[in-house]
Amino acid sequence: MDPRAQDVLLCDLCETDPLQYCCERCGINLCSDCVSKHFSDSSKKHKIAPYHIHRKFTPKYSKCRKHADEDCKLYCENCHIPVCSTCALFGEHKGHDISDILEKLGSKKQRIQKDLEELEKKIYPRYKEISSAAQTEKVEVETNYGKLATSADQQGEVWHREVTAIVNKRKADIVETKKTHISLLDKHADEITHRMTEIYQAILEMKNILDTNDISLTSTYKSRNDEFNKLPPTIKVTLPSLSPPTINTETLNEMFGLLTSLSVTTVGSLLADPCHTATIDTGYNKLLSVSCLSEDQVWTRGNNETMKLLNLQSKLLTSIHTKSGRQPRDIAVTRDGNLVYTDTSNNTVNLIKNKKIRTVITLQGWGPRSVCCTAANHLLVTMVSDDVKQSKVVRYSGSTETQSIQFDDQSRPFYSSDYYNKYISENKNLDICVADWSARAVVVVNQSGKLRFRYTGHPSNTKQSFNPAGITTDSQSHILTADRDNNRIHILDQDGQFLRYIHCDLESPWGLCVDIRNNLFVAEYYTAKVKKIQYL
Structure with a gap:
């Protein structure tokens, strides 16, 4: 047996763990795990203090500056300094809140x-x-x-x-x-x-x-x-x-390929404990999407035909009904602050400007699902064929289709084919990120439509299913996706590496968006509340 073990004082209750605290009222020594057990005895009043303060501890008091022969054994709560009894009773600290300095030392x-x-x-x-x-x-x-x-x-x-x-x-x-x-x-x-x-x-x-x-x-x-x-x-x-032109060094440099300048940015680190800073009650029975207009105003859509603009105090600022009178499939805010929504009842994508609705895209043979606005003010739309056998992502400049993303280099489909939404977001590096619920994966392609990676959940988690719902990105190129069934948000880096979870007592998180200051807004499906979370 290690002789040093004989010097370790053990807890009086469990007799296995080293003692760290003592109850001054009961005279019992406790380890950290047994403190709560000792408090369960409500027949007595208990006073817990660190063991080294109560046992084998000789305090070294400071001397009073005004009364050199007196020790400062008291503590003035008003002035936040040690004082002697004379100063506390008769001197400048008379009438102040006074406490025992050993108790203060203990705390x-x-x-x-x-x-x-x-x-x-x-x-x-x-x-x-x-x-x-x-x-x-x-x-x-x-x-x-x-x-x-x-x-x-x-x-x-x-x-x-x-x-x-x-x-x-x-x-x-x-x-x-x-x-x-x-x-x-x-x-x-x-x-x-x-x-x-x-x-x-x-x-x-x-x-x-x-x-x-x-x-x-x-x-x-x-x-x-x-x-x-x-x-x-x-x-x-x-x-x-032979008349060669005069060599333009600048043009020659450009033709050869220029070296981009060194870009240095300070990357915000993830908070160890993300904090919930505000809650917005939307009034829907079920909440499906949220899109940031500003730091304190968000557009929302639920299970009816009304889209609502709300502030952090849950005040309704604007409400707009869809042109068809049917529930919108998804919403997004454009770069200039207008609202876009998709409507599967008539296969359209619509723009709302000054409370007037204009249909900008009408699809034939395909139904729109989710939509996002890109840095170039283009629209990316996920869509499913009318026979529900194909899915794809289409880029629009205005009403003109400029890109279609559907198959990889081996002609295999990127996305699953079903009725469910496939939420979409563009990252800062121009990657296109899609949360594919049925495929249980986040599918990320570059701006040319080439596959970069698939994220199927944390590798160590094999027991809980991963069905991503809403998806968004932030200024640090993090990818955030809602894991509704497990009440949490996954944060990935731009290359698909898992960084951490956000919990914050979330209940069935669904829609997501991030404002310009990297505050996360989470739409909870069943509570119909939007929670604002600081995570950077």
Whole structure:
């Protein structure tokens, strides 16, 4: 047996754990777990204090500055300083609230003990995690800058190959042009040589006639001088030239690829204990969606045809009925503060501006489900085919379809096909995030529609089902999704890594949105309340 164990004083109740407290009224020593058991005996009044204060503890009092021979054994609650009995009874602290300094010391040390435990168990470990993450990031930075340098070398090699190919092509073109030029000159020289031969032959014939008395030769002579006086045309060929443009260094840099500037942002850390700061009673029987207009105003939609704008005090500011008189399928606020809603009764997407409803999209063969507004003020709409066999995400600029996202590179569908909503949000890095309830997954693709990842719940959780409902993102590119059946919110980083849960006594969380200050608004399905939560 370890001899040091003999020095450990044990709890009088359980006789197993080291004692940490004592009851001054009952004279019993207790461990932290047995304090509550001791309080269960209501037949006596109890007074719990840390053991080291009550046992084997010799207080070292400070001396009074005005009464040098007196110890400060009392504590002035008004002035928050130790005082002697003379000062408390007759001096400047007369009439103040006075307490025993040992009791005050006990409560102070309890607070210190609590702070110590929080520092050791919560705060310091988190700093260690942050420090470790910083070291890991430093290694990643070294690697990534190496990749950038390699990329520059590779780009240089590509340019060298392209320049060599262009030079070889130009040289080949020069050779072909030269051949054509020489051929033209050769042909022209041949024609002149042929005409010179004819002229020389005519000269010989005329000399022969002049030297003979043959009358028949002289009488048959015909002059060709007019013909020969018509000199052949002169061929003038302009030599080709190579006239490279002046190299614009700025343009060349842009063509090569510019290195973006270093962007440094302070990333808000997640609170250890997210706090619930406000509750909005919407008045619906069931609440399905919430969308932030500002820090203290939210649009909501429930299980009827009315969409409500409410403030943090649950005051109704505006209410609007759908054009069809049917329940809207989803709502979203645009970049300029207008409201958009989808309507499956007539397969439309509608914009509300100045309380006037305008249909901006009418679908054929497809029914709209959820909608969000992007950073570029486009609309992303999840939709299901009328035969409920296909699902897709479509991007609209105004009323024009500009992108459709449905299949991966192997022609497999990204999303499950059913009647349920697939809530959607665009992240700060322009990823498109969809909470697919039936697939039990959050599906994230990049802005080009290429799959980045699927999140199917925390890897360690194999017993509880994961059926994501609402989804939203924040300024730190966190992805937040509502886990209605388990009464919590999952927070992921932009690469799909689980960071933590938010509980905050949530009941059936469904719709989500985040305001410009990263406050989370949660629509509770059954209570029909919106809860505002601070988590950063």
